[in-house]
Amino acid sequence: MDTFIQQLVNGLSLGSLYALIAVGYTVVYGILQLINFAHGEVFMIGAFGALTTSLVLFNGNTALWTLPVMIIGAVIASVVTAVLMERFAYRPLRHAPRLAPLITAIGISVFLQELVRLNYNQVPFTNWNPFNLPDAKSLIPFPEIDVVTGPAFQVGGVTIQREAIFTIGALLVCSVLLWWFINHTKMGHGMQAVSQDQDTARLMGIDVDRVIVVAFAVGAALAGVAGVAQGLQNHNIDFHMGFLAGLKAFIAAVLGGIGNVAGAVVGGLVLGVVEAMATQYIPGQFGGSPWKDVWAFILLILVLVFRPQGLLGEKVADRA
């Protein structure tokens, strides 16, 4: 029983991370029917934003009070990235065939990864490194903040990492804020309206362009928080971390029903738990962590075959 609860806790903490990123996919998809493939990179840049804030402002100080500032730094970095991306890459393609934005997203993804890899510690084409930042070509240690990292708690036979509590807590707080934003603000109502019927919403006086920017920004803000959580959990970050995390989060979004915000959260948690359980309970050589990504992808394919609208999604018309 203890192992089961242990894996459940592991799964929930992993799943919270997926859920935070998955919201970004789902919000944008709900409004534009666009898979923002580069969202994983927004998450990665969030993590680097937090790291940079810590290194530049606090010089590696790991007191708890720096954490909120780091989160703000992460959110600013990822939101700016996402908004620029929307403005300069996606907006001109709004009426292009569906293939065009997808290919653009792949391009952005490669570009952002390389930008961070090559230019994190130097201004492009120079050797100038004003803040003495580390080289991003390999793993960079992430600051280990007091209180939220450190020795794990023991509850009965179950080990609960402090980082896991932080991640799950971050998901809870973000979900509540997001729920409030969508249901109780004017902009939130606007987003709902645009996702139901863009043209009618426009006729009702909603600034659709602004709603779209806000959708990108909201998703990016949550991805930024996820970036911090990932940094704390893994104790290091690198330029490539967005690729797999982004894919997994996308699977989570599809699992929950893409376009459905609550679905993204549920999907993320389910995916995390399934991965953890698969690692533990699939017997023989095909269990274990080397195969957990394979199981996640197989889960995606199964969902698409048997319930393409996802766990919480409604049956939608063809989007192709």
Place this chain on the structure above:
Amino acid sequence: MMKILTVPPGVVARHGSKAWPLGLAGAGLLILGSLLSWSYDPQVLGDLSISFNPGGLQIMAIALALFAVILLLARKGPLTFLGQWADTAKGLNALATWTLLFMAMVVVAIAVEAGGLINVQPGCWVSLLGAVALFVASRLVVSRKTRDLAEALLPGWAEILVIVVIMAALLFGTAYALNVADGWVLLLFLVFATAMAIGGTRAGLMSWLGHVSLRRRRELILASFAVAFCFPLTQGGSDANMSIAAQVLVFAAAAMGLNIVVGLAGLLDLGYIAFLGAGAYVGATLSTSGFATIGWKPPFIVVILVAACFSGMLGLIIGTPTLRVNGDYLAIVTLGFGEIFRLTMFNLDGNNGPDLTHGPNGIPAIPDLIFGNFNFGDTHYLLGIPLSRFSNYYFLLLILLAFVIMVFHRLNTSRIGRGWVAIREDEKAAEAMGVNVFGLKLLAFASGAFLAGMAGAIKAHVDVSVTPDQYVFLESAFLLAAIVLGGMGTIVGVLLGAVILKLLPEKLRFFADYRLMLFGLLLVLMMRFRPEGLVASRRRQLEFHEEDEELAVRVEGDIAEEVQG
């Protein structure tokens, strides 16, 4: 570029008459300057320091000037018979812009390489001045009405001669570019080639060639393959370029297979590299390598068929469930499949599963192919010219590529191809018209996978070893980029895209660090400014520019001509 650099119509009306003499003077200056010395330093950009002995770049400048002179004389002078067909103004516009860029880059290159503008000799300044004059003149010419190029008929032998000349230019251009060691010279050569190509395209040369190639399809195909076959003979047995060329061909064959899936059927497959990988792993495990894990050692012709069928089966397995869901999902599922494939190959190392692939170490030491007495590893001689290991594989890959292109073309022009166009443009309408949407999609997916499997089996032998890290997502993205860059659904475009994407990174080593970043940027910019690719089929172009009435009329004309021809 065209839009930024236009001159107000009033200026054109007042000074238009001066354009012709100014242009000729500019071209003259360009030629004169190119005959003089360009730089003091003989080490820079090949040797450009001796007057009246033009080096490579100076010959290019002279060629650009001569092209400009031809276009000018077609406006007024002995060549006016050309002027009634060709849009000389547009041609001059583009040609002069790129010529100016070429000369400006020469000055920059000399300044950077030799250390300062002081090393630029008067000859180079004269040429630059000529380019500026030509540029100004080109802004002042106006387009005239031209006749329909479909009516521009030459005697049969002359048309074939044109094809042969262009093919020869391609062959020697490529051979020259490959042997250039200096990054700057290569870059300048590319600017030169672009200038000639764009100048020709804008003047209407390309659309005329299009009409000719419709009439002379057979000769054109024959000439293309003759040129491709001659290519190793220009390399004098050197393996350096031939290994790149072999890689380019593998890449091109895979891209052409993906082109069936993406370009024809409009299905975005982001895990295509897995099919190439599946073929390569089959090729490796059934080879006589000491590390192969399966005891069965059939002849290669069987191996390649097994590899292709295995890949095709994988295509069916992954396609059957996913082709029922739509567009975007397919992209992600295929991406996921690509990752599953890589992870599986990575994990099957004996610890985490049966030992089939040796995990991350892969299967090394795959021996060279032997057909009868012909060992692909040995150097053979043809007409006294040595043909080394990679040249042998080059010929084999060329046959494969020809086969892939043939399959592509046959499918495209058949009933199946028209079904794909219908699905691509409007799936529901196609279904309502009785097109078997699911079956045709599956066919596209499986045939793409089948061809990739064949290419993979050969690739295993060319590369000597097969490892999982050769088949990462980025490779799939590169294949897709080759198609997007060249022009989806076209043959020439995708070949061009594959060559550019595989060749440039090899040759532009000084960009090594930044090339992936530039690649990402390139994808974004292409989608923004020319989503139909470098070489767009008109029909495809229309899909991206639906409101363009003029284009629609031309597409109808093309289809009518195709039907007649």
